[in-house]
Amino acid sequence: MSRELHAAPHVVQALGAIVGERGLLLGADMAGYEQGARYGQGQALCVVRPASVEEVQAVVRCCVAHGVPLLPQGANTGLVGASTPDASGAQVVLSTSRLRGLCDIDAANRSVTVDAGVTLQELNEKLEPHGLWFPIDLGADPTVGGMIAANTGGTRLIRYGDVRHNLLALQAVLPTPEAEVLELGRALRKDNTGPDLKQLFVGTSGAGAVITRATLEVHVRPQQSATALVVPTSDDAVLQLLQALERELGDYLSAFEGLSGHAMQAAIDHVPDLRNPFAPEPAPDFAILIELEAASSKAYTGLDLQEALNQFLQDQFEQTIENAVIGNGHELWHLRHSISEGARALGKPIAFDVSVPRSRIMAFCRAARAVVAREFPFLHVVDFGHVADGGVHFNVIWLSDAAQPYDAAVVQRLRDRIYAMVVQDYAGSYSAEHGVGPHNLAYYRRYTAPASRRLAQGLRRLTDPQQLCGTVDFGDHEAQ
The missing domain is CATH 3.30.465.10 (Uridine Diphospho-n-acetylenolpyruvylglucosamine Reductase; domain 3)
Structure with a gap:
């Protein structure tokens, strides 16, 4: 029996004495802390919810003294499993849900x-x-x-x-x-x-x-904003449009989001209060959500952002834009933020949070879609992302009504294929925003140079000599 499990009853009792009845969760009360937002289902030794920095210190001292692994957890909304306990039943989840007084x-x-x-x-x-x-x-x-x-x-x-x-x-x-x-x-x-x-x-x-x-x-907070959903004339026109926007209105540009036709349609079909902004025409193959913001009011600057955006779009028609919807910003952002919900309604998402140099983002998306169509034709791509910073949420959906049942081995081949393209062919990152956790740790080890891994692990040992805190081991392991 491991030291952690052998000491478990004593540790749990000691932690309960530190955080009190409200701060200690056991059994079924831990369910929400053991389930990841999208992936992962683990088992914790217990959940502690300290209410002060001093209680955090006491919890940490107790865990370190007994060699018990400690997992910090916030709202548990992460998508790489970094805040979800493993299946060992040995980890103490330290929730910050009661650290909220200041x-x-x-x-x-x-x-x-x-x-x-x-x-x-x-x-x-x-x-x-x-x-x-x-x-x-x-x-x-x-x-x-x-x-x-x-x-x-x-x-x-x-x-x-x-x-x-x-x-x-x-x-x-x-x-x-x-x-x-x-x-x-x-x-x-x-x-x-x-x-x-x-x-x-x-x-x-x-x-x-x-x-x-x-x-x-x-x-x-912005006092002015202006929003439009535009259809570019081509993939090449997307970056031409971005560069022109940065030249003319770059001081006000706050978002430049790419939405594929599949992504928009998934949201429109499955979110009840959404409508197609291009109706009666169908959703286009690709559109860009543009937002401008200004902290200053028109009264002081004389600048009306909506008028400025309208003029810019008019100047760009036929050069880079073939259609545009200048609409209610809340409505257009609702479409953008509903894509994930729409994708989940289609089936089981296989999510890729990747980034490439923004000069290559459209080429990557085109090539990645072609790979899925050619090598995984039974899967459905629902992609969208932050074009201006090179980020792509390249979601692939295993449709609920697919003839081929969900197969974890196929998903692994897809992940290997897409991540290899991102890193090796497009000089990109396999994790643009979600960080590193158990669900992508193998790719960290595969694509991070040994010297960098040794440095990261050395820094961690300086702050966490027993490597008890968190789920990620940044060590210099063999590539997997």
């Missing part, structure tokens, strides 16, 4: 210091009365700690950057016998007093420390 807004500094368990929606609700927001736009509602661990991007990355670019300071508890609290950075935009150590915990999927608090840069 949300200290400094409006003049445009910053907020917030506990790790506060969700993105809650944060923006608190910022709204100050005319501010944290503009990470996602389909899910993650916690602040989870967004940092995954380095979340979203649809407005081209204007505001990802979480990494908006992180000013970080508090984290190290998984060491002393459970030291690290305070990294301050509410400063300029601080060159040494290495930016807080970045060691960004995008690491929770490995190496428990994030407990952060200070974020926040932004002025």
Whole structure:
């Protein structure tokens, strides 16, 4: 019997004494913490929900003293299994759901210091009365700690950057016998007093420390926005349109999202309150959702964003655009955000969150669709993505009514094929936004150079000597 399981009753009792009755979950009460958002079903030793940094420290000390693995978990919305326990029943899930008491807004500094368990929606609700927001736009509602661990991007990355670019300071508890609290950075935009150590915990999927608090840069809420859904004249015209938009209106460009015809149709067919914006014509093969935003009002600048966008589109007609819908922004964004729901309604999604240089994004999508059609003709592609930053959600659906039943071996061949194209043929990444977790760890080991893996693992050992925190082992293993 392993040391963890042998010590389990004593550890659970000790953890319960730390976090109290409300903070300890066992048995059926753990179900929501053991099931991944899309993949994975594990079994935890217990779930602890500390309500303060001091309780986090005490939990960490207890786990380290008994050699018990610890899994930090936010809202559990990740899609690579990094926040889902494995099947061993030995891991303690440390949920940050009760770390939510602090949300200290400094409006003049445009910053907020917030506990790790506060969700993105809650944060923006608190910022709204100050005319501010944290503009990470996602389909899910993650916690602040989870967004940092995954380095979340979203649809407005081209204007505001990802979480990494908006992180000013970080508090984290190290998984060491002393459970030291690290305070990294301050509410400063300029601080060159040494290495930016807080970045060691960004995008690491929770490995190496428990994030407990952060200070974020926040932004002025837009007073103007303009939105259009345009049909490009060709694949080549997509990037020509993007470059022209950046030249003429780049200071206001906040989104440039690509939607395939299959993606739009899946949403229209399966989300009841959606309509086809191109009706009575069918949805086109491909469309671009363009959004402009400005913090300033027309009264001060004289600029009407909708008029500016309309003029730009008129100038681009026949050159790069063959059709356009200039509509209600909420309605067009509802179409974009409903694609994932529509895809799930078609069958079992096989999701690829990839990125390539944006100069090659249309060529990649065209080539990847051709591979699926040629080698996996029984599968259905529903692709969409962040064209302006090179990100693609290349979703492949195993249709519910497919003649060939779902086959995990076929899915593995598809994953190997698409990821090889992304990395080897298009100089891209197999994980654009979702990070590294058990469900793509083999590709990390396959496509990351040994020297880089050794460095990543060495850094983790500095903060987590027993490698107890998180699910990702960045070690220099043989490629799989």
